[in-house]
Amino acid sequence: MEQQKKxxxxxxxxxxxxxxxxxxxxxxxxxxxxxxxxxPAGKAGAFIHSHKRNEEIYLFIGGKGLFWxxxxxxxxxxxxxxxxxxxxxxxxxxxxxxxxxYICIQADEGSLVQSTGEDGIRSEFQPEWG
Amino acid sequence: MEQQKKxxxxxxxxxxxxxxxxxxxxxxxxxxxxxxxxxPAGKAGAFIHSHKRNEEIYLFIGGKGLFWxxxxxxxxxxxxxxxxxxxxxxxxxxxxxxxxxYICIQADEGSLVQSTGEDGIRSEFQPEWG
Numbered sequence: 001m002e003q004q005k006k007x008x009x010x011x012x013x014x015x016x017x018x019x020x021x022x023x024x025x026x027x028x029x030x031x032x033x034x035x036x037x038x039x040p041a042g043k044a045g046a047f048i049h050s051h052k053r054n055e056e057i058y059l060f061i062g063g064k065g066l067f068w069x070x071x072x073x074x075x076x077x078x079x080x081x082x083x084x085x086x087x088x089x090x091x092x093x094x095x096x097x098x099x100x101x102y103i104c105i106q107a108d109e110g111s112l113v114q115s116t117g118e119d120g121i122r123s124e125f126q127p128e129w130g
Numbered sequence: 131m132e133q134q135k136k137x138x139x140x141x142x143x144x145x146x147x148x149x150x151x152x153x154x155x156x157x158x159x160x161x162x163x164x165x166x167x168x169x170p171a172g173k174a175g176a177f178i179h180s181h182k183r184n185e186e187i188y189l190f191i192g193g194k195g196l197f198w199x200x201x202x203x204x205x206x207x208x209x210x211x212x213x214x215x216x217x218x219x220x221x222x223x224x225x226x227x228x229x230x231x232y233i234c235i236q237a238d239e240g241s242l243v244q245s246t247g248e249d250g251i252r253s254e255f256q257p258e259w260g
Binding site: 048049055074123 | 134135136137138139140141142143144145147152153154157158159160161162163164166174177178179180181182183184185187189191192196198199200203204208209210211212213214215217218219221223233235236237238239240241242243244245246248249250251252253255256257259260
């Protein structure tokens with residue numbers, strides 16, 4: 001069995017240069033899929049969708065738009081974050097005047113066992129920054 | 131048993147206003163923990179750490195700095211993305227001249243079963259944008 005490298009890195013460029021990037025394959029992710037999208041002004045998602053297993057977490061990092069969620073419409077803008085349960089129907093639309101930039105995380109619903117203080121192990125050593 | 135709402139949302143404000151925000155509790159996340167950090171210019175993480183179970187995914191969205199990973203140091207900047215395996219020791223440092231802004235996702239290593247095309251269910255309906 002091939003052992004996975006302890007870390008992997010990839011450059012996706014300045015946020016404003018992005019159209020759509022998915023990271024699972026390039027980074028070898030095993031706990032989540034992560035995508036960056038910059039939806040052009042006035043455009044909407046091509047279809048409504050839901051998920052079988054995955055919770056989605058949307059992080060809006062630029063622009064503004066509308067988020068359709070099971071028939072409700074909420075405004076989103078830089079700094080809006082949204083958890084969407086797998087069965088919730090969803091679709092996004094960018095504002096007519098500016099593109100909508102967001103990160104979407106897919107993770108298996110209920111899979112997080114522990115985090116941060118429970119999961120982290122603090123080292124006694126200090127890094128040498130060279 | 132209380133049923134979780136189909137979606138949840140919280141506003142964390144413009145990216146430049148953020149010091150540190152964690153989303154698990156405010157959004158009711160069950161598949162990942164997500165944090166936003168803006169590390170001030172010249173500052174470094176207070177300690178090296180690793181994890182017991184969680185893969186971490188770092189998304190650098192502004193500024194530049196250095197990432198110490200098991201004794202190796204790599205430069206990071208807007209657009210750098212990094213997967214870090216649980217046992218890898220890690221620490222970050224912001225550039226002396228500008229703050230380093232990043233998102234960190236924690237997810238249970240190996241927990242992702244399927245994603246995107248395998249996990250998504252496309253609806254035949256189109257949203258009414260009102």
